[in-house]
Amino acid sequence: xxxxxxxxxxxxxxxxxxxxxxxxxxxxxxxxxxxxxxxxxxxxxxxxxxxxxxxxxxxxxxxxxxxxxxxxxxxxxxxxxxxxxxxxxxxxxxxxxxxxxxxxxxxxxxxxxxxxxxxxxxxxxxxxxxxxxxxxxxxxxxxxxxxxxxxxxxxxxxxxxxxxxxxxxxxxxxxxxxxxxxxxxxxxxxxxxxxxxxxxxxxxxxxxxxxxxxxxxxxxxxxxxxxxxxxxxxxxxxxxxxxxxxxxxxxxxxxxxxxxxxxxxxxxxxxxxxxxxxxxxxxxxxxxxxxxxxxxxxxxxxxxxxxxxxxxxxxxxxxxxxxxxxx
Numbered sequence: 001x002x003x004x005x006x007x008x009x010x011x012x013x014x015x016x017x018x019x020x021x022x023x024x025x026x027x028x029x030x031x032x033x034x035x036x037x038x039x040x041x042x043x044x045x046x047x048x049x050x051x052x053x054x055x056x057x058x059x060x061x062x063x064x065x066x067x068x069x070x071x072x073x074x075x076x077x078x079x080x081x082x083x084x085x086x087x088x089x090x091x092x093x094x095x096x097x098x099x100x101x102x103x104x105x106x107x108x109x110x111x112x113x114x115x116x117x118x119x120x121x122x123x124x125x126x127x128x129x130x131x132x133x134x135x136x137x138x139x140x141x142x143x144x145x146x147x148x149x150x151x152x153x154x155x156x157x158x159x160x161x162x163x164x165x166x167x168x169x170x171x172x173x174x175x176x177x178x179x180x181x182x183x184x185x186x187x188x189x190x191x192x193x194x195x196x197x198x199x200x201x202x203x204x205x206x207x208x209x210x211x212x213x214x215x216x217x218x219x220x221x222x223x224x225x226x227x228x229x230x231x232x233x234x235x236x237x238x239x240x241x242x243x244x245x246x247x248x249x250x251x252x253x254x255x256x257x258x259x260x261x262x263x264x265x266x267x268x269x270x271x272x273x274x275x276x277x278x279x280x281x282x283x284x285x286x287x288x289x290x291x292x293x294x295x296x297x298x299x300x301x302x303x304x305x306x307x308x309x310x311x312x313x314x315x316x317x318x319x320x321x322x323x324x325x326x327x
Contacts (some may be wrong), residue, residue, distance in 0.1 A: 001037050008049040012178055015050050020180055020208030021299060026050050028071060029105035031098070032114045039126055041097030041115075041131060052291065055109075055212055058082065059301050062220035070109030070135060070211045075100065076163065077108060087216060088243050089225035093167035096229045099236045109211040112165055112175065112191070113203070116158035117238055118147065129155045129199045137199075140302070149299040149308050151266035157302070158200030160192070161238050166262035167227050168271050170244035179209035188214075192267035202267075220256045223248045226323040230263070230315050241312040243319040252282050253325070261295065264312045271295040274316065278292045283324040285317070 009015035019026060023045035025034050036042035055069040058080050061113035066082060077083060078094035092219040098106065120126040120138035127135040138145055139157050148159040165188070171282075193202050205211075225246040231237040248255050257279050261269040274295040281287050292313035297308050 001040065002043045002045075004037075005046040006045050006049070007046065008052060008150055010052045010212060012053055012055070015048055015053060016178060016180055016208055016210055018046075018048050019210065021046070022207060024048060025206070026210065028107040028110050029073070029102075029187065031102050031106045032110065032233075036115060036122070037070075039122055041122055050210070055124070061215060066216040068108050068214045068216070070107060070213055072108045074098070074103040074106045074108070074111060078103065083175075086219060087171060089227045089246060090164065090167040090216075091172060092227035092242060093163040093229075093242075096227065096242075097163035102236075108164070108214060112168075112211060112214070113205075114162055115202075117161045119143070121158055129195075130158065131200075133198070133200050134138050137279065143304055145210040145304040146238070147305050148266045149264050149301045149305055149312075150261070150269050150296075151194040152300055153195045153197065153199070155197055156195035156266065158195070158266060159197070160265060160267045162230060162268060163227070163242065163262060165192075166242055166260045167225075167244045167266040168214065168216070169260035170225070170258045171219075171248050172258060174213065174217075175211055176213045176216045177205065177209050178212050179206060183212075185215075188192075188268075189270050190242040194266050221250045223256060224323050226322065226325075227321050228315055228319040228322070230255065230311055241308055241315045243312075243316040245316075245319045245323045247320075249283060249324055249325045252284075254278050254281060255285055259291075259295065261312060261316065264296075264299070264308050271316075273297065283320070285321070288317045288320040289313070291320065 025044035055071040057069045059067045080090045084091045121128045126138040147157045174190045175186045226246045229239045229242040239262045244260045246258040259271040259274040274291040277291040277294040
């Protein structure tokens with residue numbers, strides 16, 4: 001681990017002022033950053049502790065939605081009564097991720113920013129365009145079983161690892177950011193970037209900017225939601241494929257539908273194709289399979305991860321069945 005300066009910020013403005021220079025990183029729970037510093041993947045010159053910032057509240061919004069502070073711990077968010085009742089998919093996603101100990105430390109803002117679990121990104125002995133742009137992607141010609149099949153490029157096929165962000169994508173969350181140039185609100189669908197030719201840029205945050213909170217809109221009346229995760233083992237493990245579904249039915253027809261996929265994309269993957277294929281149609285297994293086909297039509301699998309195409313389809317079909325079955 002590289003030596004670094006350490007400081008503690010007690011206000012958001014102070015954190016932003018200290019965080020602008022290159023080489024500065026914010027730390028909260030540290031469940032991703034500290035690991036990567038130990039591996040010399042992250043080499044900040046200064047680390048700013050933001051645990052004292054007053055961003056740890058879960059509050060209703062005036063529009064009937066929910067405001068989630070960036071410092072809210074994953075365990076607190078998963079067990080919040082309002083989340084469990086109205087945003088079930090989010091609670092399920094959080095409880096399916098990591099371990100109780102990690103959920104007690106990890107924060108909402110940190111979860112949104114966690115880095116990929118790609119073996120080659122985490123091992124500095126291998127070239128990686130995320131670590132060193134232009135050096136190459138070792139995963140493409142290497143072992144890529146856990147890697148992405150949607151949103152990939154010739155420069156990167158790393159998968160986004162977050163469960164929480166997949167659920168928030170289906171809930172149409174908005175990320176609220178504060179920086180030296182002011183405040184901005186970014187829909188989660190626009191917050192993440194696909195790798196393209198610049199895989200080192202994973203999101204729209206500028207140096208020194210800080211996520212302050214996330215807002216979730218009020219869901220339609222009678223909306224139901226569900227998160228399904230497929231993984232190699234039931235305990236602490238990242239998704240090979242997952243699906244977050246938010247749906248409202250009228251009779252047997254889907255009137256409101258939001259679909260997001262995890263474990264298969266270079267970012268939490270909102271599937272507009274599946275939504276368009278199903279909205280207004282009957283909730284039948286045939287239509288669910290058609291939606292799953294549409295969702296994976298643009299997949300670009302490689303040898304080791306080709307199984308993810310069928311796995312993701314089956315995961316989505318199962319999630320759709322659960323969320324539309326009679327209560």
